[in-house]
Amino acid sequence: MFLKKYISDIFNAVGSLLKGMRLTGFYFTHHKEIITQQYPDNREQLNLPERFRGEVVMLHDENNEHACTGCTACELACPNATIKIITKFDVTPEGKKKKALDTFVYHLELCTMCNLCVEACPTDAIKMAQTFEHSVYDRSQLTKKLNRPGSKIREGVE
Amino acid sequence: MLSLEGITDSIHNWLNHALNPTLAMLSEFVMVGLCVITLFAMLGLVLIMMERKVSAYMQVRIGPNRVGPGGMFQTLADTLKLVVKEGLTPDGADHFLFNLAPFVVLSASMLALAPVAFAKGFQVWDLPIGILYVSAISSVSVIGILMAGWASNNKYSLLGAMRSGAQIVSYELSAGLSVLTIVILTGSLRISDIIQAQQDGWWIFKGHIPAIIAFVIFLIAVTAETNRAPFDMAEAESELTAGFHTEYSGMKFALFFLAEYVNIFIVCAIGAALFFGGWMPFHIGHWESFNHIMDFIPSSIWFTGKTFALIFVIMWFRWTFPRLRIDQLLNLEWKYLLPISMANLLLTTFVAIKGWYF
Amino acid sequence: MADEEMNAKGEGLKVKIGEWLPLAQWEEGPEWTTLLVEPASWPEAAKLLRFTPGLDFDFLFCLTCIDWKTHFTMVYHFRSTLHGHELVVKSKLDHNQPAIETVSRIWRTAEFHEREAYDLFGVNFLHHPDLRRLFLTDEWVGYPLRKDYEDPVNMIKL
């Protein structure tokens, strides 16, 4: 009885081992199953989903106009003080003073891509871009100005 | 033809003709030494590459593919890196033993290469007790491992070395007993005799049941003896970080690494010689015409093919199985492998006396 | 679970605990049946809660401390895996020398949770088997989760 159990133990054990070996053997011979993505080479085929959150960018149209009113809603929504908005006062044609965006400072090194600023923006001036290769040689290069030089607010955006 | 038969003889004759016997022998020493070192380097490169590719395919990856065509020169680049790396010796280590250990391990595997028959008539030293010599020398490497573990002054290394000691001492037994099976059937310890005895068929076929059991045990035991997964207790990277070579870096680490792969090669070559006829082509009894066709394939190719097939199986083990625990490892040896191989030895003796093999 | 059922369970608990602790005080919370305990009577109360048949609060799933600037409040959340009812126990501690008896012998999980509370709030758990800092280094000065804790290096004011 002992001997029978001893031998059947050995056979079951070897059987279970062979089962695993069959599986690895299958993958060894079936190279179609390989899932490696050869990253820097496949940049062209690499399609990131449109919702992918890589960094915050400000949308500019062809007239170099953006939709940011400088309301600082994004700055308040940001948990990490990633965004700093510097405002200035423009003089409207009617001679009134109006608050406007001077510089949109964005600290990429502090950003956690949580999307709260985009959610908070009332005029959809900012959005998340799909870029993800952010490495630079100096940390100061990660502090970005999102509004382009000379850009101004689009007509009609309040 | 790739056959190496006769090349050694002609070199020997030519040297003896040109020089006096002492000088001839000395120059032969030098030549053999150079050949062995070259072989070592080549084996290291090829086997590490093979391991990485095998593991990659089993793990649904591609593996090294950047350096050279298909990543072929990856190991060369790695070796280059290891050579130029600084070989650190820890502050509290025993400097002499620490630096000696890799060479002990490497010399042990170099010595074990002596009786391996690479092709027909191509063997460094066909000594009459070849098999015994190999099993004796292969246990010397444990001294190197113990030395490395102790001298590192690192508790992980020490634990790894102790495990390795216990493991190699126990698995020697069943490896030796399974080798004895073939020795009984052949009646000789000389490797060339064992290979010659398989002229009409390999022992795994001729010796049927006892030979197959012995082969399985041999495979398990040598996997354990070379510290390969699933028996890589001495390294066990998830438990002991890297075991006995935790503190080694640079070329000294590379020597350990190299010795591991050369050891695999040697045990697989011995396994091929014992069970698959070494360089002997695939012969079936007295089918002269079939045997003749098989003879057209050079003996060196037969040898390499068989050895690498066995190496592949050992790699296959490594990339499929989890590691055993140290007590389970010893249990397996003392409760399963040793009793089975002893019973198998009795069976073999019986078969050999009765002449019930082909 | 429906609110009425919860309330019924809570009332039942109050009655049951009242039998054992005639002086038990209750706090009206929105969700939990909350028992207020003096630190001095906590050891006996804890034993009662754990070992009284019908109460069997064997599962201490949350242990924390709140700094109310004037005093500390220890909060223990209990559940009974037998009966499924839940209870919160609160104990008011002195702000200058917060100390309370350990419950780590009754609920083993309290050993770690009390070490955490000691580490971050400085509450002294009397007769704790191994009261040391858990997260912070042994040399750390101060207790970070207290409201008056200031650390010019590690705390960044946004």
Added chain:
Amino acid sequence: MKNVEEIGTTEQGELIINVGPQHPSTHGVLHLVITLDGETIRNVEPHLGYIHRSIEKMCESLSYRQFIYVTSRMDYLSSHINNHGCAMCVEKGLQIEVPPRAKVIRVLMDELTRLASHQLWWGALAMDVGALTPFFHAFREREMINSIMEETCGARLTMNYMVPGGVMIDLHPNFQPGVKEFITHFKSKIDEYDELVTDNVIFQNRMKGVGTLSKEDAISYGCTGPTARGSGVRCDVRKLFPYEVYAGLRFDEIIETGGDCFARYMVRMKEMRQSLSIIEQLIDNIPEGDFQAKTKAVLKLPKGEFYTKIETARGEFGVYIISEGGMTPYRIKFRSPGFSNLSALNHMARGYKIGDLVAIMGSLDLVIPDIDR
């Protein structure tokens, strides 16, 4: 050369070893000081705090919308579920009714997260006991879930998809086909998992009878999740205190009574199948409607205390908010499952071998940021 006494032994000649903070099998910066008698473990003492960021203190200065994203950084493998728990707590305080569509989306995301977490655990456990191949096989399936998440939520690991009142963005049109493809793919692969690891005799020997935790001890140590269910404790929050749509779903609470590593292993393996069945039940029945309830721009919780619990991949995650009526919480306590599970480690590992310690830690499925917070 120094003798052994000088390099760290106790009076009894036991060896003291630091496992971690940098060690291949602690999966992070866990530091264990273990006392060894030969190969046998006599004591395990965890030293925590290597990545303690004091998230509870951080949250005291963040608004109720902002603090949710921080909790992804605690148990990064079930970040969705952590976020979900926090969102639920805020909703409880504000008495927001979440639209049915958002509820279903949340449950779907939770279960996908649980699957991804268990897959990673499976690979990592196999790697701990020495088999490296399963790790890559597990990542192959996890990659599909990550891609689904990336498409809908915009990120792969720390999604920040849950907001108070619902979810941030509606489901991507590719979500349903993607999940269905994943289900068919994973159903065949989970059998391969069994073939490669579960049935393997070496693996079973490594796991069975190792690190036993009795039911009483599991309760006393406050263990939750698969760790406690492996010891026979009923503690699945989804069953005991159903939230969102779990009450209307058909799934089993997996209970194993072995209490050893293999029982914990089997609980998680079976849970993967249960999660698959939950996803199957919901994927075709996502109700139409809003994905987010209307909420005010600035959330202010009324004065009071709010506690919610949720079942993460590791156990019961509790969020305890004490509000003084302001824009930020007065105090937040996160009851993390890993912290309590870890406290049982010493009890479980004592008397076993070093190799077992690794297996036990693997079977506990520790995520260190979850423990350190």
